[in-house]
Amino acid sequence: MKSTKAYPTRQPVDRYASDLSPSVQESVYNASKLKTEARVDALQRDFADPDANRRLAGAIKQHTLDHLDTYLEQAESSLRENGAAVHWASDAESANQIILGIMQRNDCRRMVKSKSMVSEETELVPFLEKNGMEAVETDLGEYIVQIDHDHPSHIVTPIIHKNRQEIARSFEREGLGAYDDDPTVITRRARDYLRSKYLEADVGLTGANFVSAESGRIVLVTNEGNARFSMAAPRIHIALVGIEKLVPKDRDLSLFLSLLARSATAQCLTVYTQFIGGPRHRTQRDGPEKMHVVFLDNRRTEVLSGDCRKILRCIRCGACMNVCPVYRQASGHAYRGVYPGPVGAVLSPLLKGKEFPELADLPKASSLCGACNEVCPVDIPIPELLLRLRNRAKHEHVSLAARGTPSMGIWARAASSPGAWKTALSAGRLLNVVPHGFLNLSSPARAWQSSRKLPPFRGGAFRKWMRERNPPKNGVPSPDRKSEPDS
Amino acid sequence: MKDRDTILKRVRDGLAETPERTPYPEYDPACAVMRQPHEFSSLWELFAWRMKSVNGVPLHGWNALGDFLRERALKFGYCDPEYTEAIAAVCGSLDITERFDRNDLDRYEFGITAAAGAIAETGTIVLTDAATRPRLAALAPWIHIAILQEDDIWPDSPTALKRLGDDPSVIWVTGPSKTADVEGILIEGVHGPGVQVCCVV
Ligand code: SF4
Numbered sequence: 001m002k003s004t005k006a007y008p009t010r011q012p013v014d015r016y017a018s019d020l021s022p023s024v025q026e027s028v029y030n031a032s033k034l035k036t037e038a039r040v041d042a043l044q045r046d047f048a049d050p051d052a053n054r055r056l057a058g059a060i061k062q063h064t065l066d067h068l069d070t071y072l073e074q075a076e077s078s079l080r081e082n083g084a085a086v087h088w089a090s091d092a093e094s095a096n097q098i099i100l101g102i103m104q105r106n107d108c109r110r111m112v113k114s115k116s117m118v119s120e121e122t123e124l125v126p127f128l129e130k131n132g133m134e135a136v137e138t139d140l141g142e143y144i145v146q147i148d149h150d151h152p153s154h155i156v157t158p159i160i161h162k163n164r165q166e167i168a169r170s171f172e173r174e175g176l177g178a179y180d181d182d183p184t185v186i187t188r189r190a191r192d193y194l195r196s197k198y199l200e201a202d203v204g205l206t207g208a209n210f211v212s213a214e215s216g217r218i219v220l221v222t223n224e225g226n227a228r229f230s231m232a233a234p235r236i237h238i239a240l241v242g243i244e245k246l247v248p249k250d251r252d253l254s255l256f257l258s259l260l261a262r263s264a265t266a267q268c269l270t271v272y273t274q275f276i277g278g279p280r281h282r283t284q285r286d287g288p289e290k291m292h293v294v295f296l297d298n299r300r301t302e303v304l305s306g307d308c309r310k311i312l313r314c315i316r317c318g319a320c321m322n323v324c325p326v327y328r329q330a331s332g333h334a335y336r337g338v339y340p341g342p343v344g345a346v347l348s349p350l351l352k353g354k355e356f357p358e359l360a361d362l363p364k365a366s367s368l369c370g371a372c373n374e375v376c377p378v379d380i381p382i383p384e385l386l387l388r389l390r391n392r393a394k395h396e397h398v399s400l401a402a403r404g405t406p407s408m409g410i411w412a413r414a415a416s417s418p419g420a421w422k423t424a425l426s427a428g429r430l431l432n433v434v435p436h437g438f439l440n441l442s443s444p445a446r447a448w449q450s451s452r453k454l455p456p457f458r459g460g461a462f463r464k465w466m467r468e469r470n471p472p473k474n475g476v477p478s479p480d481r482k483s484e485p486d487s
Numbered sequence: 488m489k490d491r492d493t494i495l496k497r498v499r500d501g502l503a504e505t506p507e508r509t510p511y512p513e514y515d516p517a518c519a520v521m522r523q524p525h526e527f528s529s530l531w532e533l534f535a536w537r538m539k540s541v542n543g544v545p546l547h548g549w550n551a552l553g554d555f556l557r558e559r560a561l562k563f564g565y566c567d568p569e570y571t572e573a574i575a576a577v578c579g580s581l582d583i584t585e586r587f588d589r590n591d592l593d594r595y596e597f598g599i600t601a602a603a604g605a606i607a608e609t610g611t612i613v614l615t616d617a618a619t620r621p622r623l624a625a626l627a628p629w630i631h632i633a634i635l636q637e638d639d640i641w642p643d644s645p646t647a648l649k650r651l652g653d654d655p656s657v658i659w660v661t662g663p664s665k666t667a668d669v670e671g672i673l674i675e676g677v678h679g680p681g682v683q684v685c686c687v688v
Contacts, residue, residue, distance in 0.1 A: 031671045046521035053519065059512045066508035069498045082655070088491035140677060141668035157668055164669050183669040187677055194678065195592060195627070217651070225626060225664040225679025231656070232622040233589070243494065248511060250651060254644040255519040265667070268521060268541075269609045269644075272679070273659040281615075281655050286589070286622035297494045305501030 024161045028153070028331045031160050032322040038266035039319060039375065046258075046268065057259055058379030061313035064213075064246050065304065071213040071246045072295070078216025082278035084291040092122035095296045099124065099205070099238055100131055102292055106236055108133075108202035112194075114220070114227040115139040116207030117155055117316060118240050118296055120338045121351070124205075135205075136197045138226040140190050147174050153332030153340060156264050156318035161331050194226070204230030204288065208241040209315065210256055211293075214249040217277045218293070221260065221270035228272055237279070237288035243295050244304075244312040256315065259377035263317035303350045308385045311346045313378040320372035320382060326365050335362060342372035346385045357396070363389035516645040520608055530607040530640040531687060537610025538685060541662030542675065545610075546686040552632065553577030555684065556597075564597035565624045570634055573688075574599065587624040598624035602633035602685065604650060608643040609661055612685050616656040631680040633660075637687050 043050035064071055076086050089095035103111070111128065113119065113135055125135045125146070137146040141158035145151065148170050152158030159167070168181035176189045198204075206227050210219040218239050220227050231237050247256060261267040280287030303312055321327040321341025332340035337348030337359060345366060349359040363386040372382040502508075527533035535545035546552050556578045566574055566583040574583060587595070600620065604613035612633045619625050625633070641647050651657050664679030675681045 027670065034671065048522065056512060056514055056518065059509060062509040063511045066502065066505055069495055069502060072495065072498065088494050090490045090493050094490055138678070139668075140666050144668075157671075159668055164672075167669060183672045183674050186669055187666060187674045191677060199589065199592075215651070223664070224666050224677035226677070228622075228626050228658065229678050232626055243498070250648050251516050251645065253648055254516050257644065258519045258521070267661075269611060269659065269661045271541075271661050271663070271665060273661075275651055275657040275659075276655065277651075277653070277657075278655040280622075281617050284616045284620060284622065284656075287616070287656065295494070297490075297497065301494060301497035301501050304498060305504070 023163055024331060025329070027163055028160050029328045031157065032154075032324075032328050035266065035322040036319070036375070039263055039322070042262045042266040042268070046262070053255060053259060054377050055379050057255055057377055058313055060247065060252055060255070061315075061378050062310065064248055065244065065309055065312050068243065068246070068304065071248060072243060075211055075213040075216060075246055076295075078212075078214065079293055080216075082216045082291075084216070084278055084293050087292060087294045088297075089294055090297045092296075092298050095122045095240060095294055095298070096124055096127040098294050099240070100128065100133070102236070102238060103128075103133060103203060106202065106290070108236065110197075110201045111135040111203040111205055112138050112198050112201040112226075112230045112234060113142075114204070114206040114222065114230045115142050115158075116205065116240055117338055118207050118242050119205065120152065121298060122240070122296070124240070136194070136201075138194050138197070138224075138230060139222070140187065140224060140226075143190060143194065144170060151333060154318060154321060155316050155339065155341075161333070194229075198229045198233040201230075201234045203236045203238060204234040205238045205240065206230060208239050208245050209260065210247050210253060211241060211245050212248075212250050212253065213246050215277065217250065217275045219253060219257075220274045220276065221257070221272065222274075223265070223267075223271045225272055227274060231274070231276070231288060232286045235288055236290050236292070237276075238292045238294065239276075240294045240296060243297055243300050244314075260315055260317050263319040263375065263377040299351050299353050302353065303347075306350070307388055308346060308350060310380050311343065311350070311382075311385055313380055314343050314347070315378055316343075317377055319375040319377065323371045323375045325367060325369065325371075330365070334365070337362075342366065342382045342386075343380075346382060346389060349389060357393075360389070360393040360396075363387075363393065516648075517643075520643045520645065523608075527607075530642060531637060534605055534607040534610055534640050534687075537607065538612075538662075539610070541610055542683075543610060543612075543662045544682065544684040546684060549573050549577045549686070549688060552684075552686045556581060559630075561596050561630070564595050564599065564628060564630075566599040567601055567620065567624075567634070569601065570599055587621050589623055592623070592627040595624070595628040597630035597632055598626075598628040599632045599634065600625045602635040602639070603654075603657075604639040604641055604647065605635055605685065606642075606644055606647045606659065607640050611644075611647075612660045612683070613647060613650075614658040614660060615652075615654040617654050619658075622656075626679050629676060629680060630682040630684060632684040632686060635685055635687050640687070 047053060079086050087098045089098055128135045137143045144159050144167055153161040164181040164183055167186055168179050171189060172179045176193055206220055208218045209221050257269060257273060261270045279289055279291045320343050324342050327341040335344045335348060337344050339347045345362040349356050349362055352359055366386050368383045370383055538545040546555055563582045565587045568585045571583055571585060601618045602612045603615040603618040614625060625631050663675045663681050663683040664677045665673060665675045666677045667673050
């Protein structure tokens with residue numbers, strides 16, 4: 001925390017950024033930049049009008065949220081028809097208790113876990129361990145986070161902040177073999193070790209990327225195959241699912257899967273896409289005899305009733321963090337919540353409820369450049385939502401959020417006027433090259449700027465396509481234009 | 488039950504003030520089908536091209552599979568009883584078993600199981616619980632060989648969604664298991680197969 005003294009007015013996010021070691025900063029910056037470029041290429045190559053698909057997906061998700069009561073009840077009855085037991089948890093504690101209860105009733109001691117952000121939210125693993133259960137993360141990145149007692153810094157690539165030397169040292173410490181930082185060796189060692197864990201486990205826990213209300217199918221995507229293993233060896237499957245994960249029908253899935261894979265990792269489809277409609281088939285020898293689904297609220301209903309409902313469309317692709325200049329500088333831990341980056345800057349403070357002030361600075365950790373909105377596969381107007389939260393912080397007189405930021409007036413004007421917005425975008429770049437002394441910045445603005453080096457702005461592509469392409473097809477309702485700063 | 492009613496009530500209350508609820512958009516799921524770089528003469532051609540692009544191994548006919556098994560000097564593996572005869576005919580030197588022992592996963596160099604379908608658009612193999620048995624034999628060995636009837640290659644993902652049927656575990660497989668978690672470097676064969684083969688017969 002050395003730098004807190006030197007820059008007393010700075011935001012926590014800035015402090016994290018300047019305390020990062022150069023190697024972490026480089027890892028995060030390079031990886032996220034590469035991903036953004038690959039994503040744009042994949043979408044442009046494969047679709048005539050990728051932006052129309054993005055808006056369509058946003059409209060389907062918005063429709064689902066606007067009718068969530070109906071879809072939740074429909075999903076519940078479809079899941080039951082499929083032979084799954086359905087549980088409801090209003091908060092993290094209740095979700096953890098339900099899962100512990102299932103394990104105890106079925107004489108289970110060991111769990112293998114596939115990646116699930118929701119289980120990070122409920123802090124399931126430490127809870128189970130405290131109650132005498134073993135729970136092992138099986139996603140390679142999450143496993144490394146677990147043995148290091150660390151936290152994921154990205155929702156798709158949890159160890160984007162670590163380099164291979166650090167990982168090799170952790171493996172050596174855990175007794176997985178002598179120091180070797182060859183990524184192939186690291187991966188093989190994890191493969192061998194985790195196989196024994198799958199076979200010993202009684203329970204496989206997964207999240208869900210989507211749940212079809214129509215068929216009750218849980219849809220899960222992984223590249224590594226850990227979710228498949230977690231559902232091939234253990235005898236019980238538990239899926240922990242946020243209530244916002246629903247989509248109306250099976251037919252909607254090709255659109256969402258195509259956008260998710262491209263936005264997250266520039267793939268056409270993730271390697272394994274699983275459609276789970278209940279316990280194993282009667283002719284099948286491997287796989288769960290029982291399936292449980294736990295629907296988690298944990299303040300999502302609060303978000304649903306507020307003016308940031310659109311953030312619940314999020315399909316957790318990670319594209320907004322990859323493209324975000326602030327995320328690239330500060331890395332994920334600066335956001336101090338389960339969800340980093342632009343999505344986290346909106347969602348994390350909201351999920352805090354009464355403790356909103358603790359994270360009220362996050363909505364300010366953005367240059368409002370609009371890049372997050374442009375890449376978002378469900379067209380969430382993140383900058384607009386950030387402004388709403390800034391307002392809320394101002395009205396609630398939250399001191400953390402007011403500290404060290406240029407006055408609200410500048411942002412409000414920039415965001416509401418297209419001309420000023422564009423100037424602000426290019427000025428964002430200028431700030432990097434113009435000596436600070438030439439800029440007549442107020443002292444908070446200077447502190448804000450001193451730790452930020454903005455990468456060249458790479459957004460704008462979608463807006464350009466939109467102008468060049470034909471009017472939206474497929475009868476998609478026109479999106480909320482207020483969210484388009486330059487329209 | 489208490490939590491269920493609380494949550495549903497909160498949802499209803501939260502939605503009550505919504506002035507205008509977004510309607511379900513009318514659309515054709517074909518909008519999610521990707522365009523291909525050029526024309527292909529058959530679904531098999533497209534499927535094979537796409538599968539290769541994700542580092543999968545598409546093979547046509549039992550003889551091609553026999554060559555593959557010999558070239559790799561494979562010795563021992565699991566085979567679905569349905570196919571043991573055909574395999575023995577093209578590669579007599581193999582030691583194949585119709586039993587998969589979960590306590591000895593690493594003994595099997597390969598697993599040969601059925602696929603229920605394939606998606607040409609993306610080079611994807613479709614496994615189902617009813618057709619692909621046992622689950623572990625298609626997942627644990629380093630090489631998984633899926634046997635597919637040529638008629639079961641479907642054009643695109645919307646078509647494949649229509650064929651989900653009532654199977655409790657449909658899995659779309661697009662290439663070998665992989666990760667880029669360590670410094671973004673691509674490594675194949677994490678928890679699942681490092682080599683993914685599909686043999687069309
Ligand atoms: S907000 Fe949009 S871009 Fe960000 S993770 Fe969610 S879906 Fe992806």
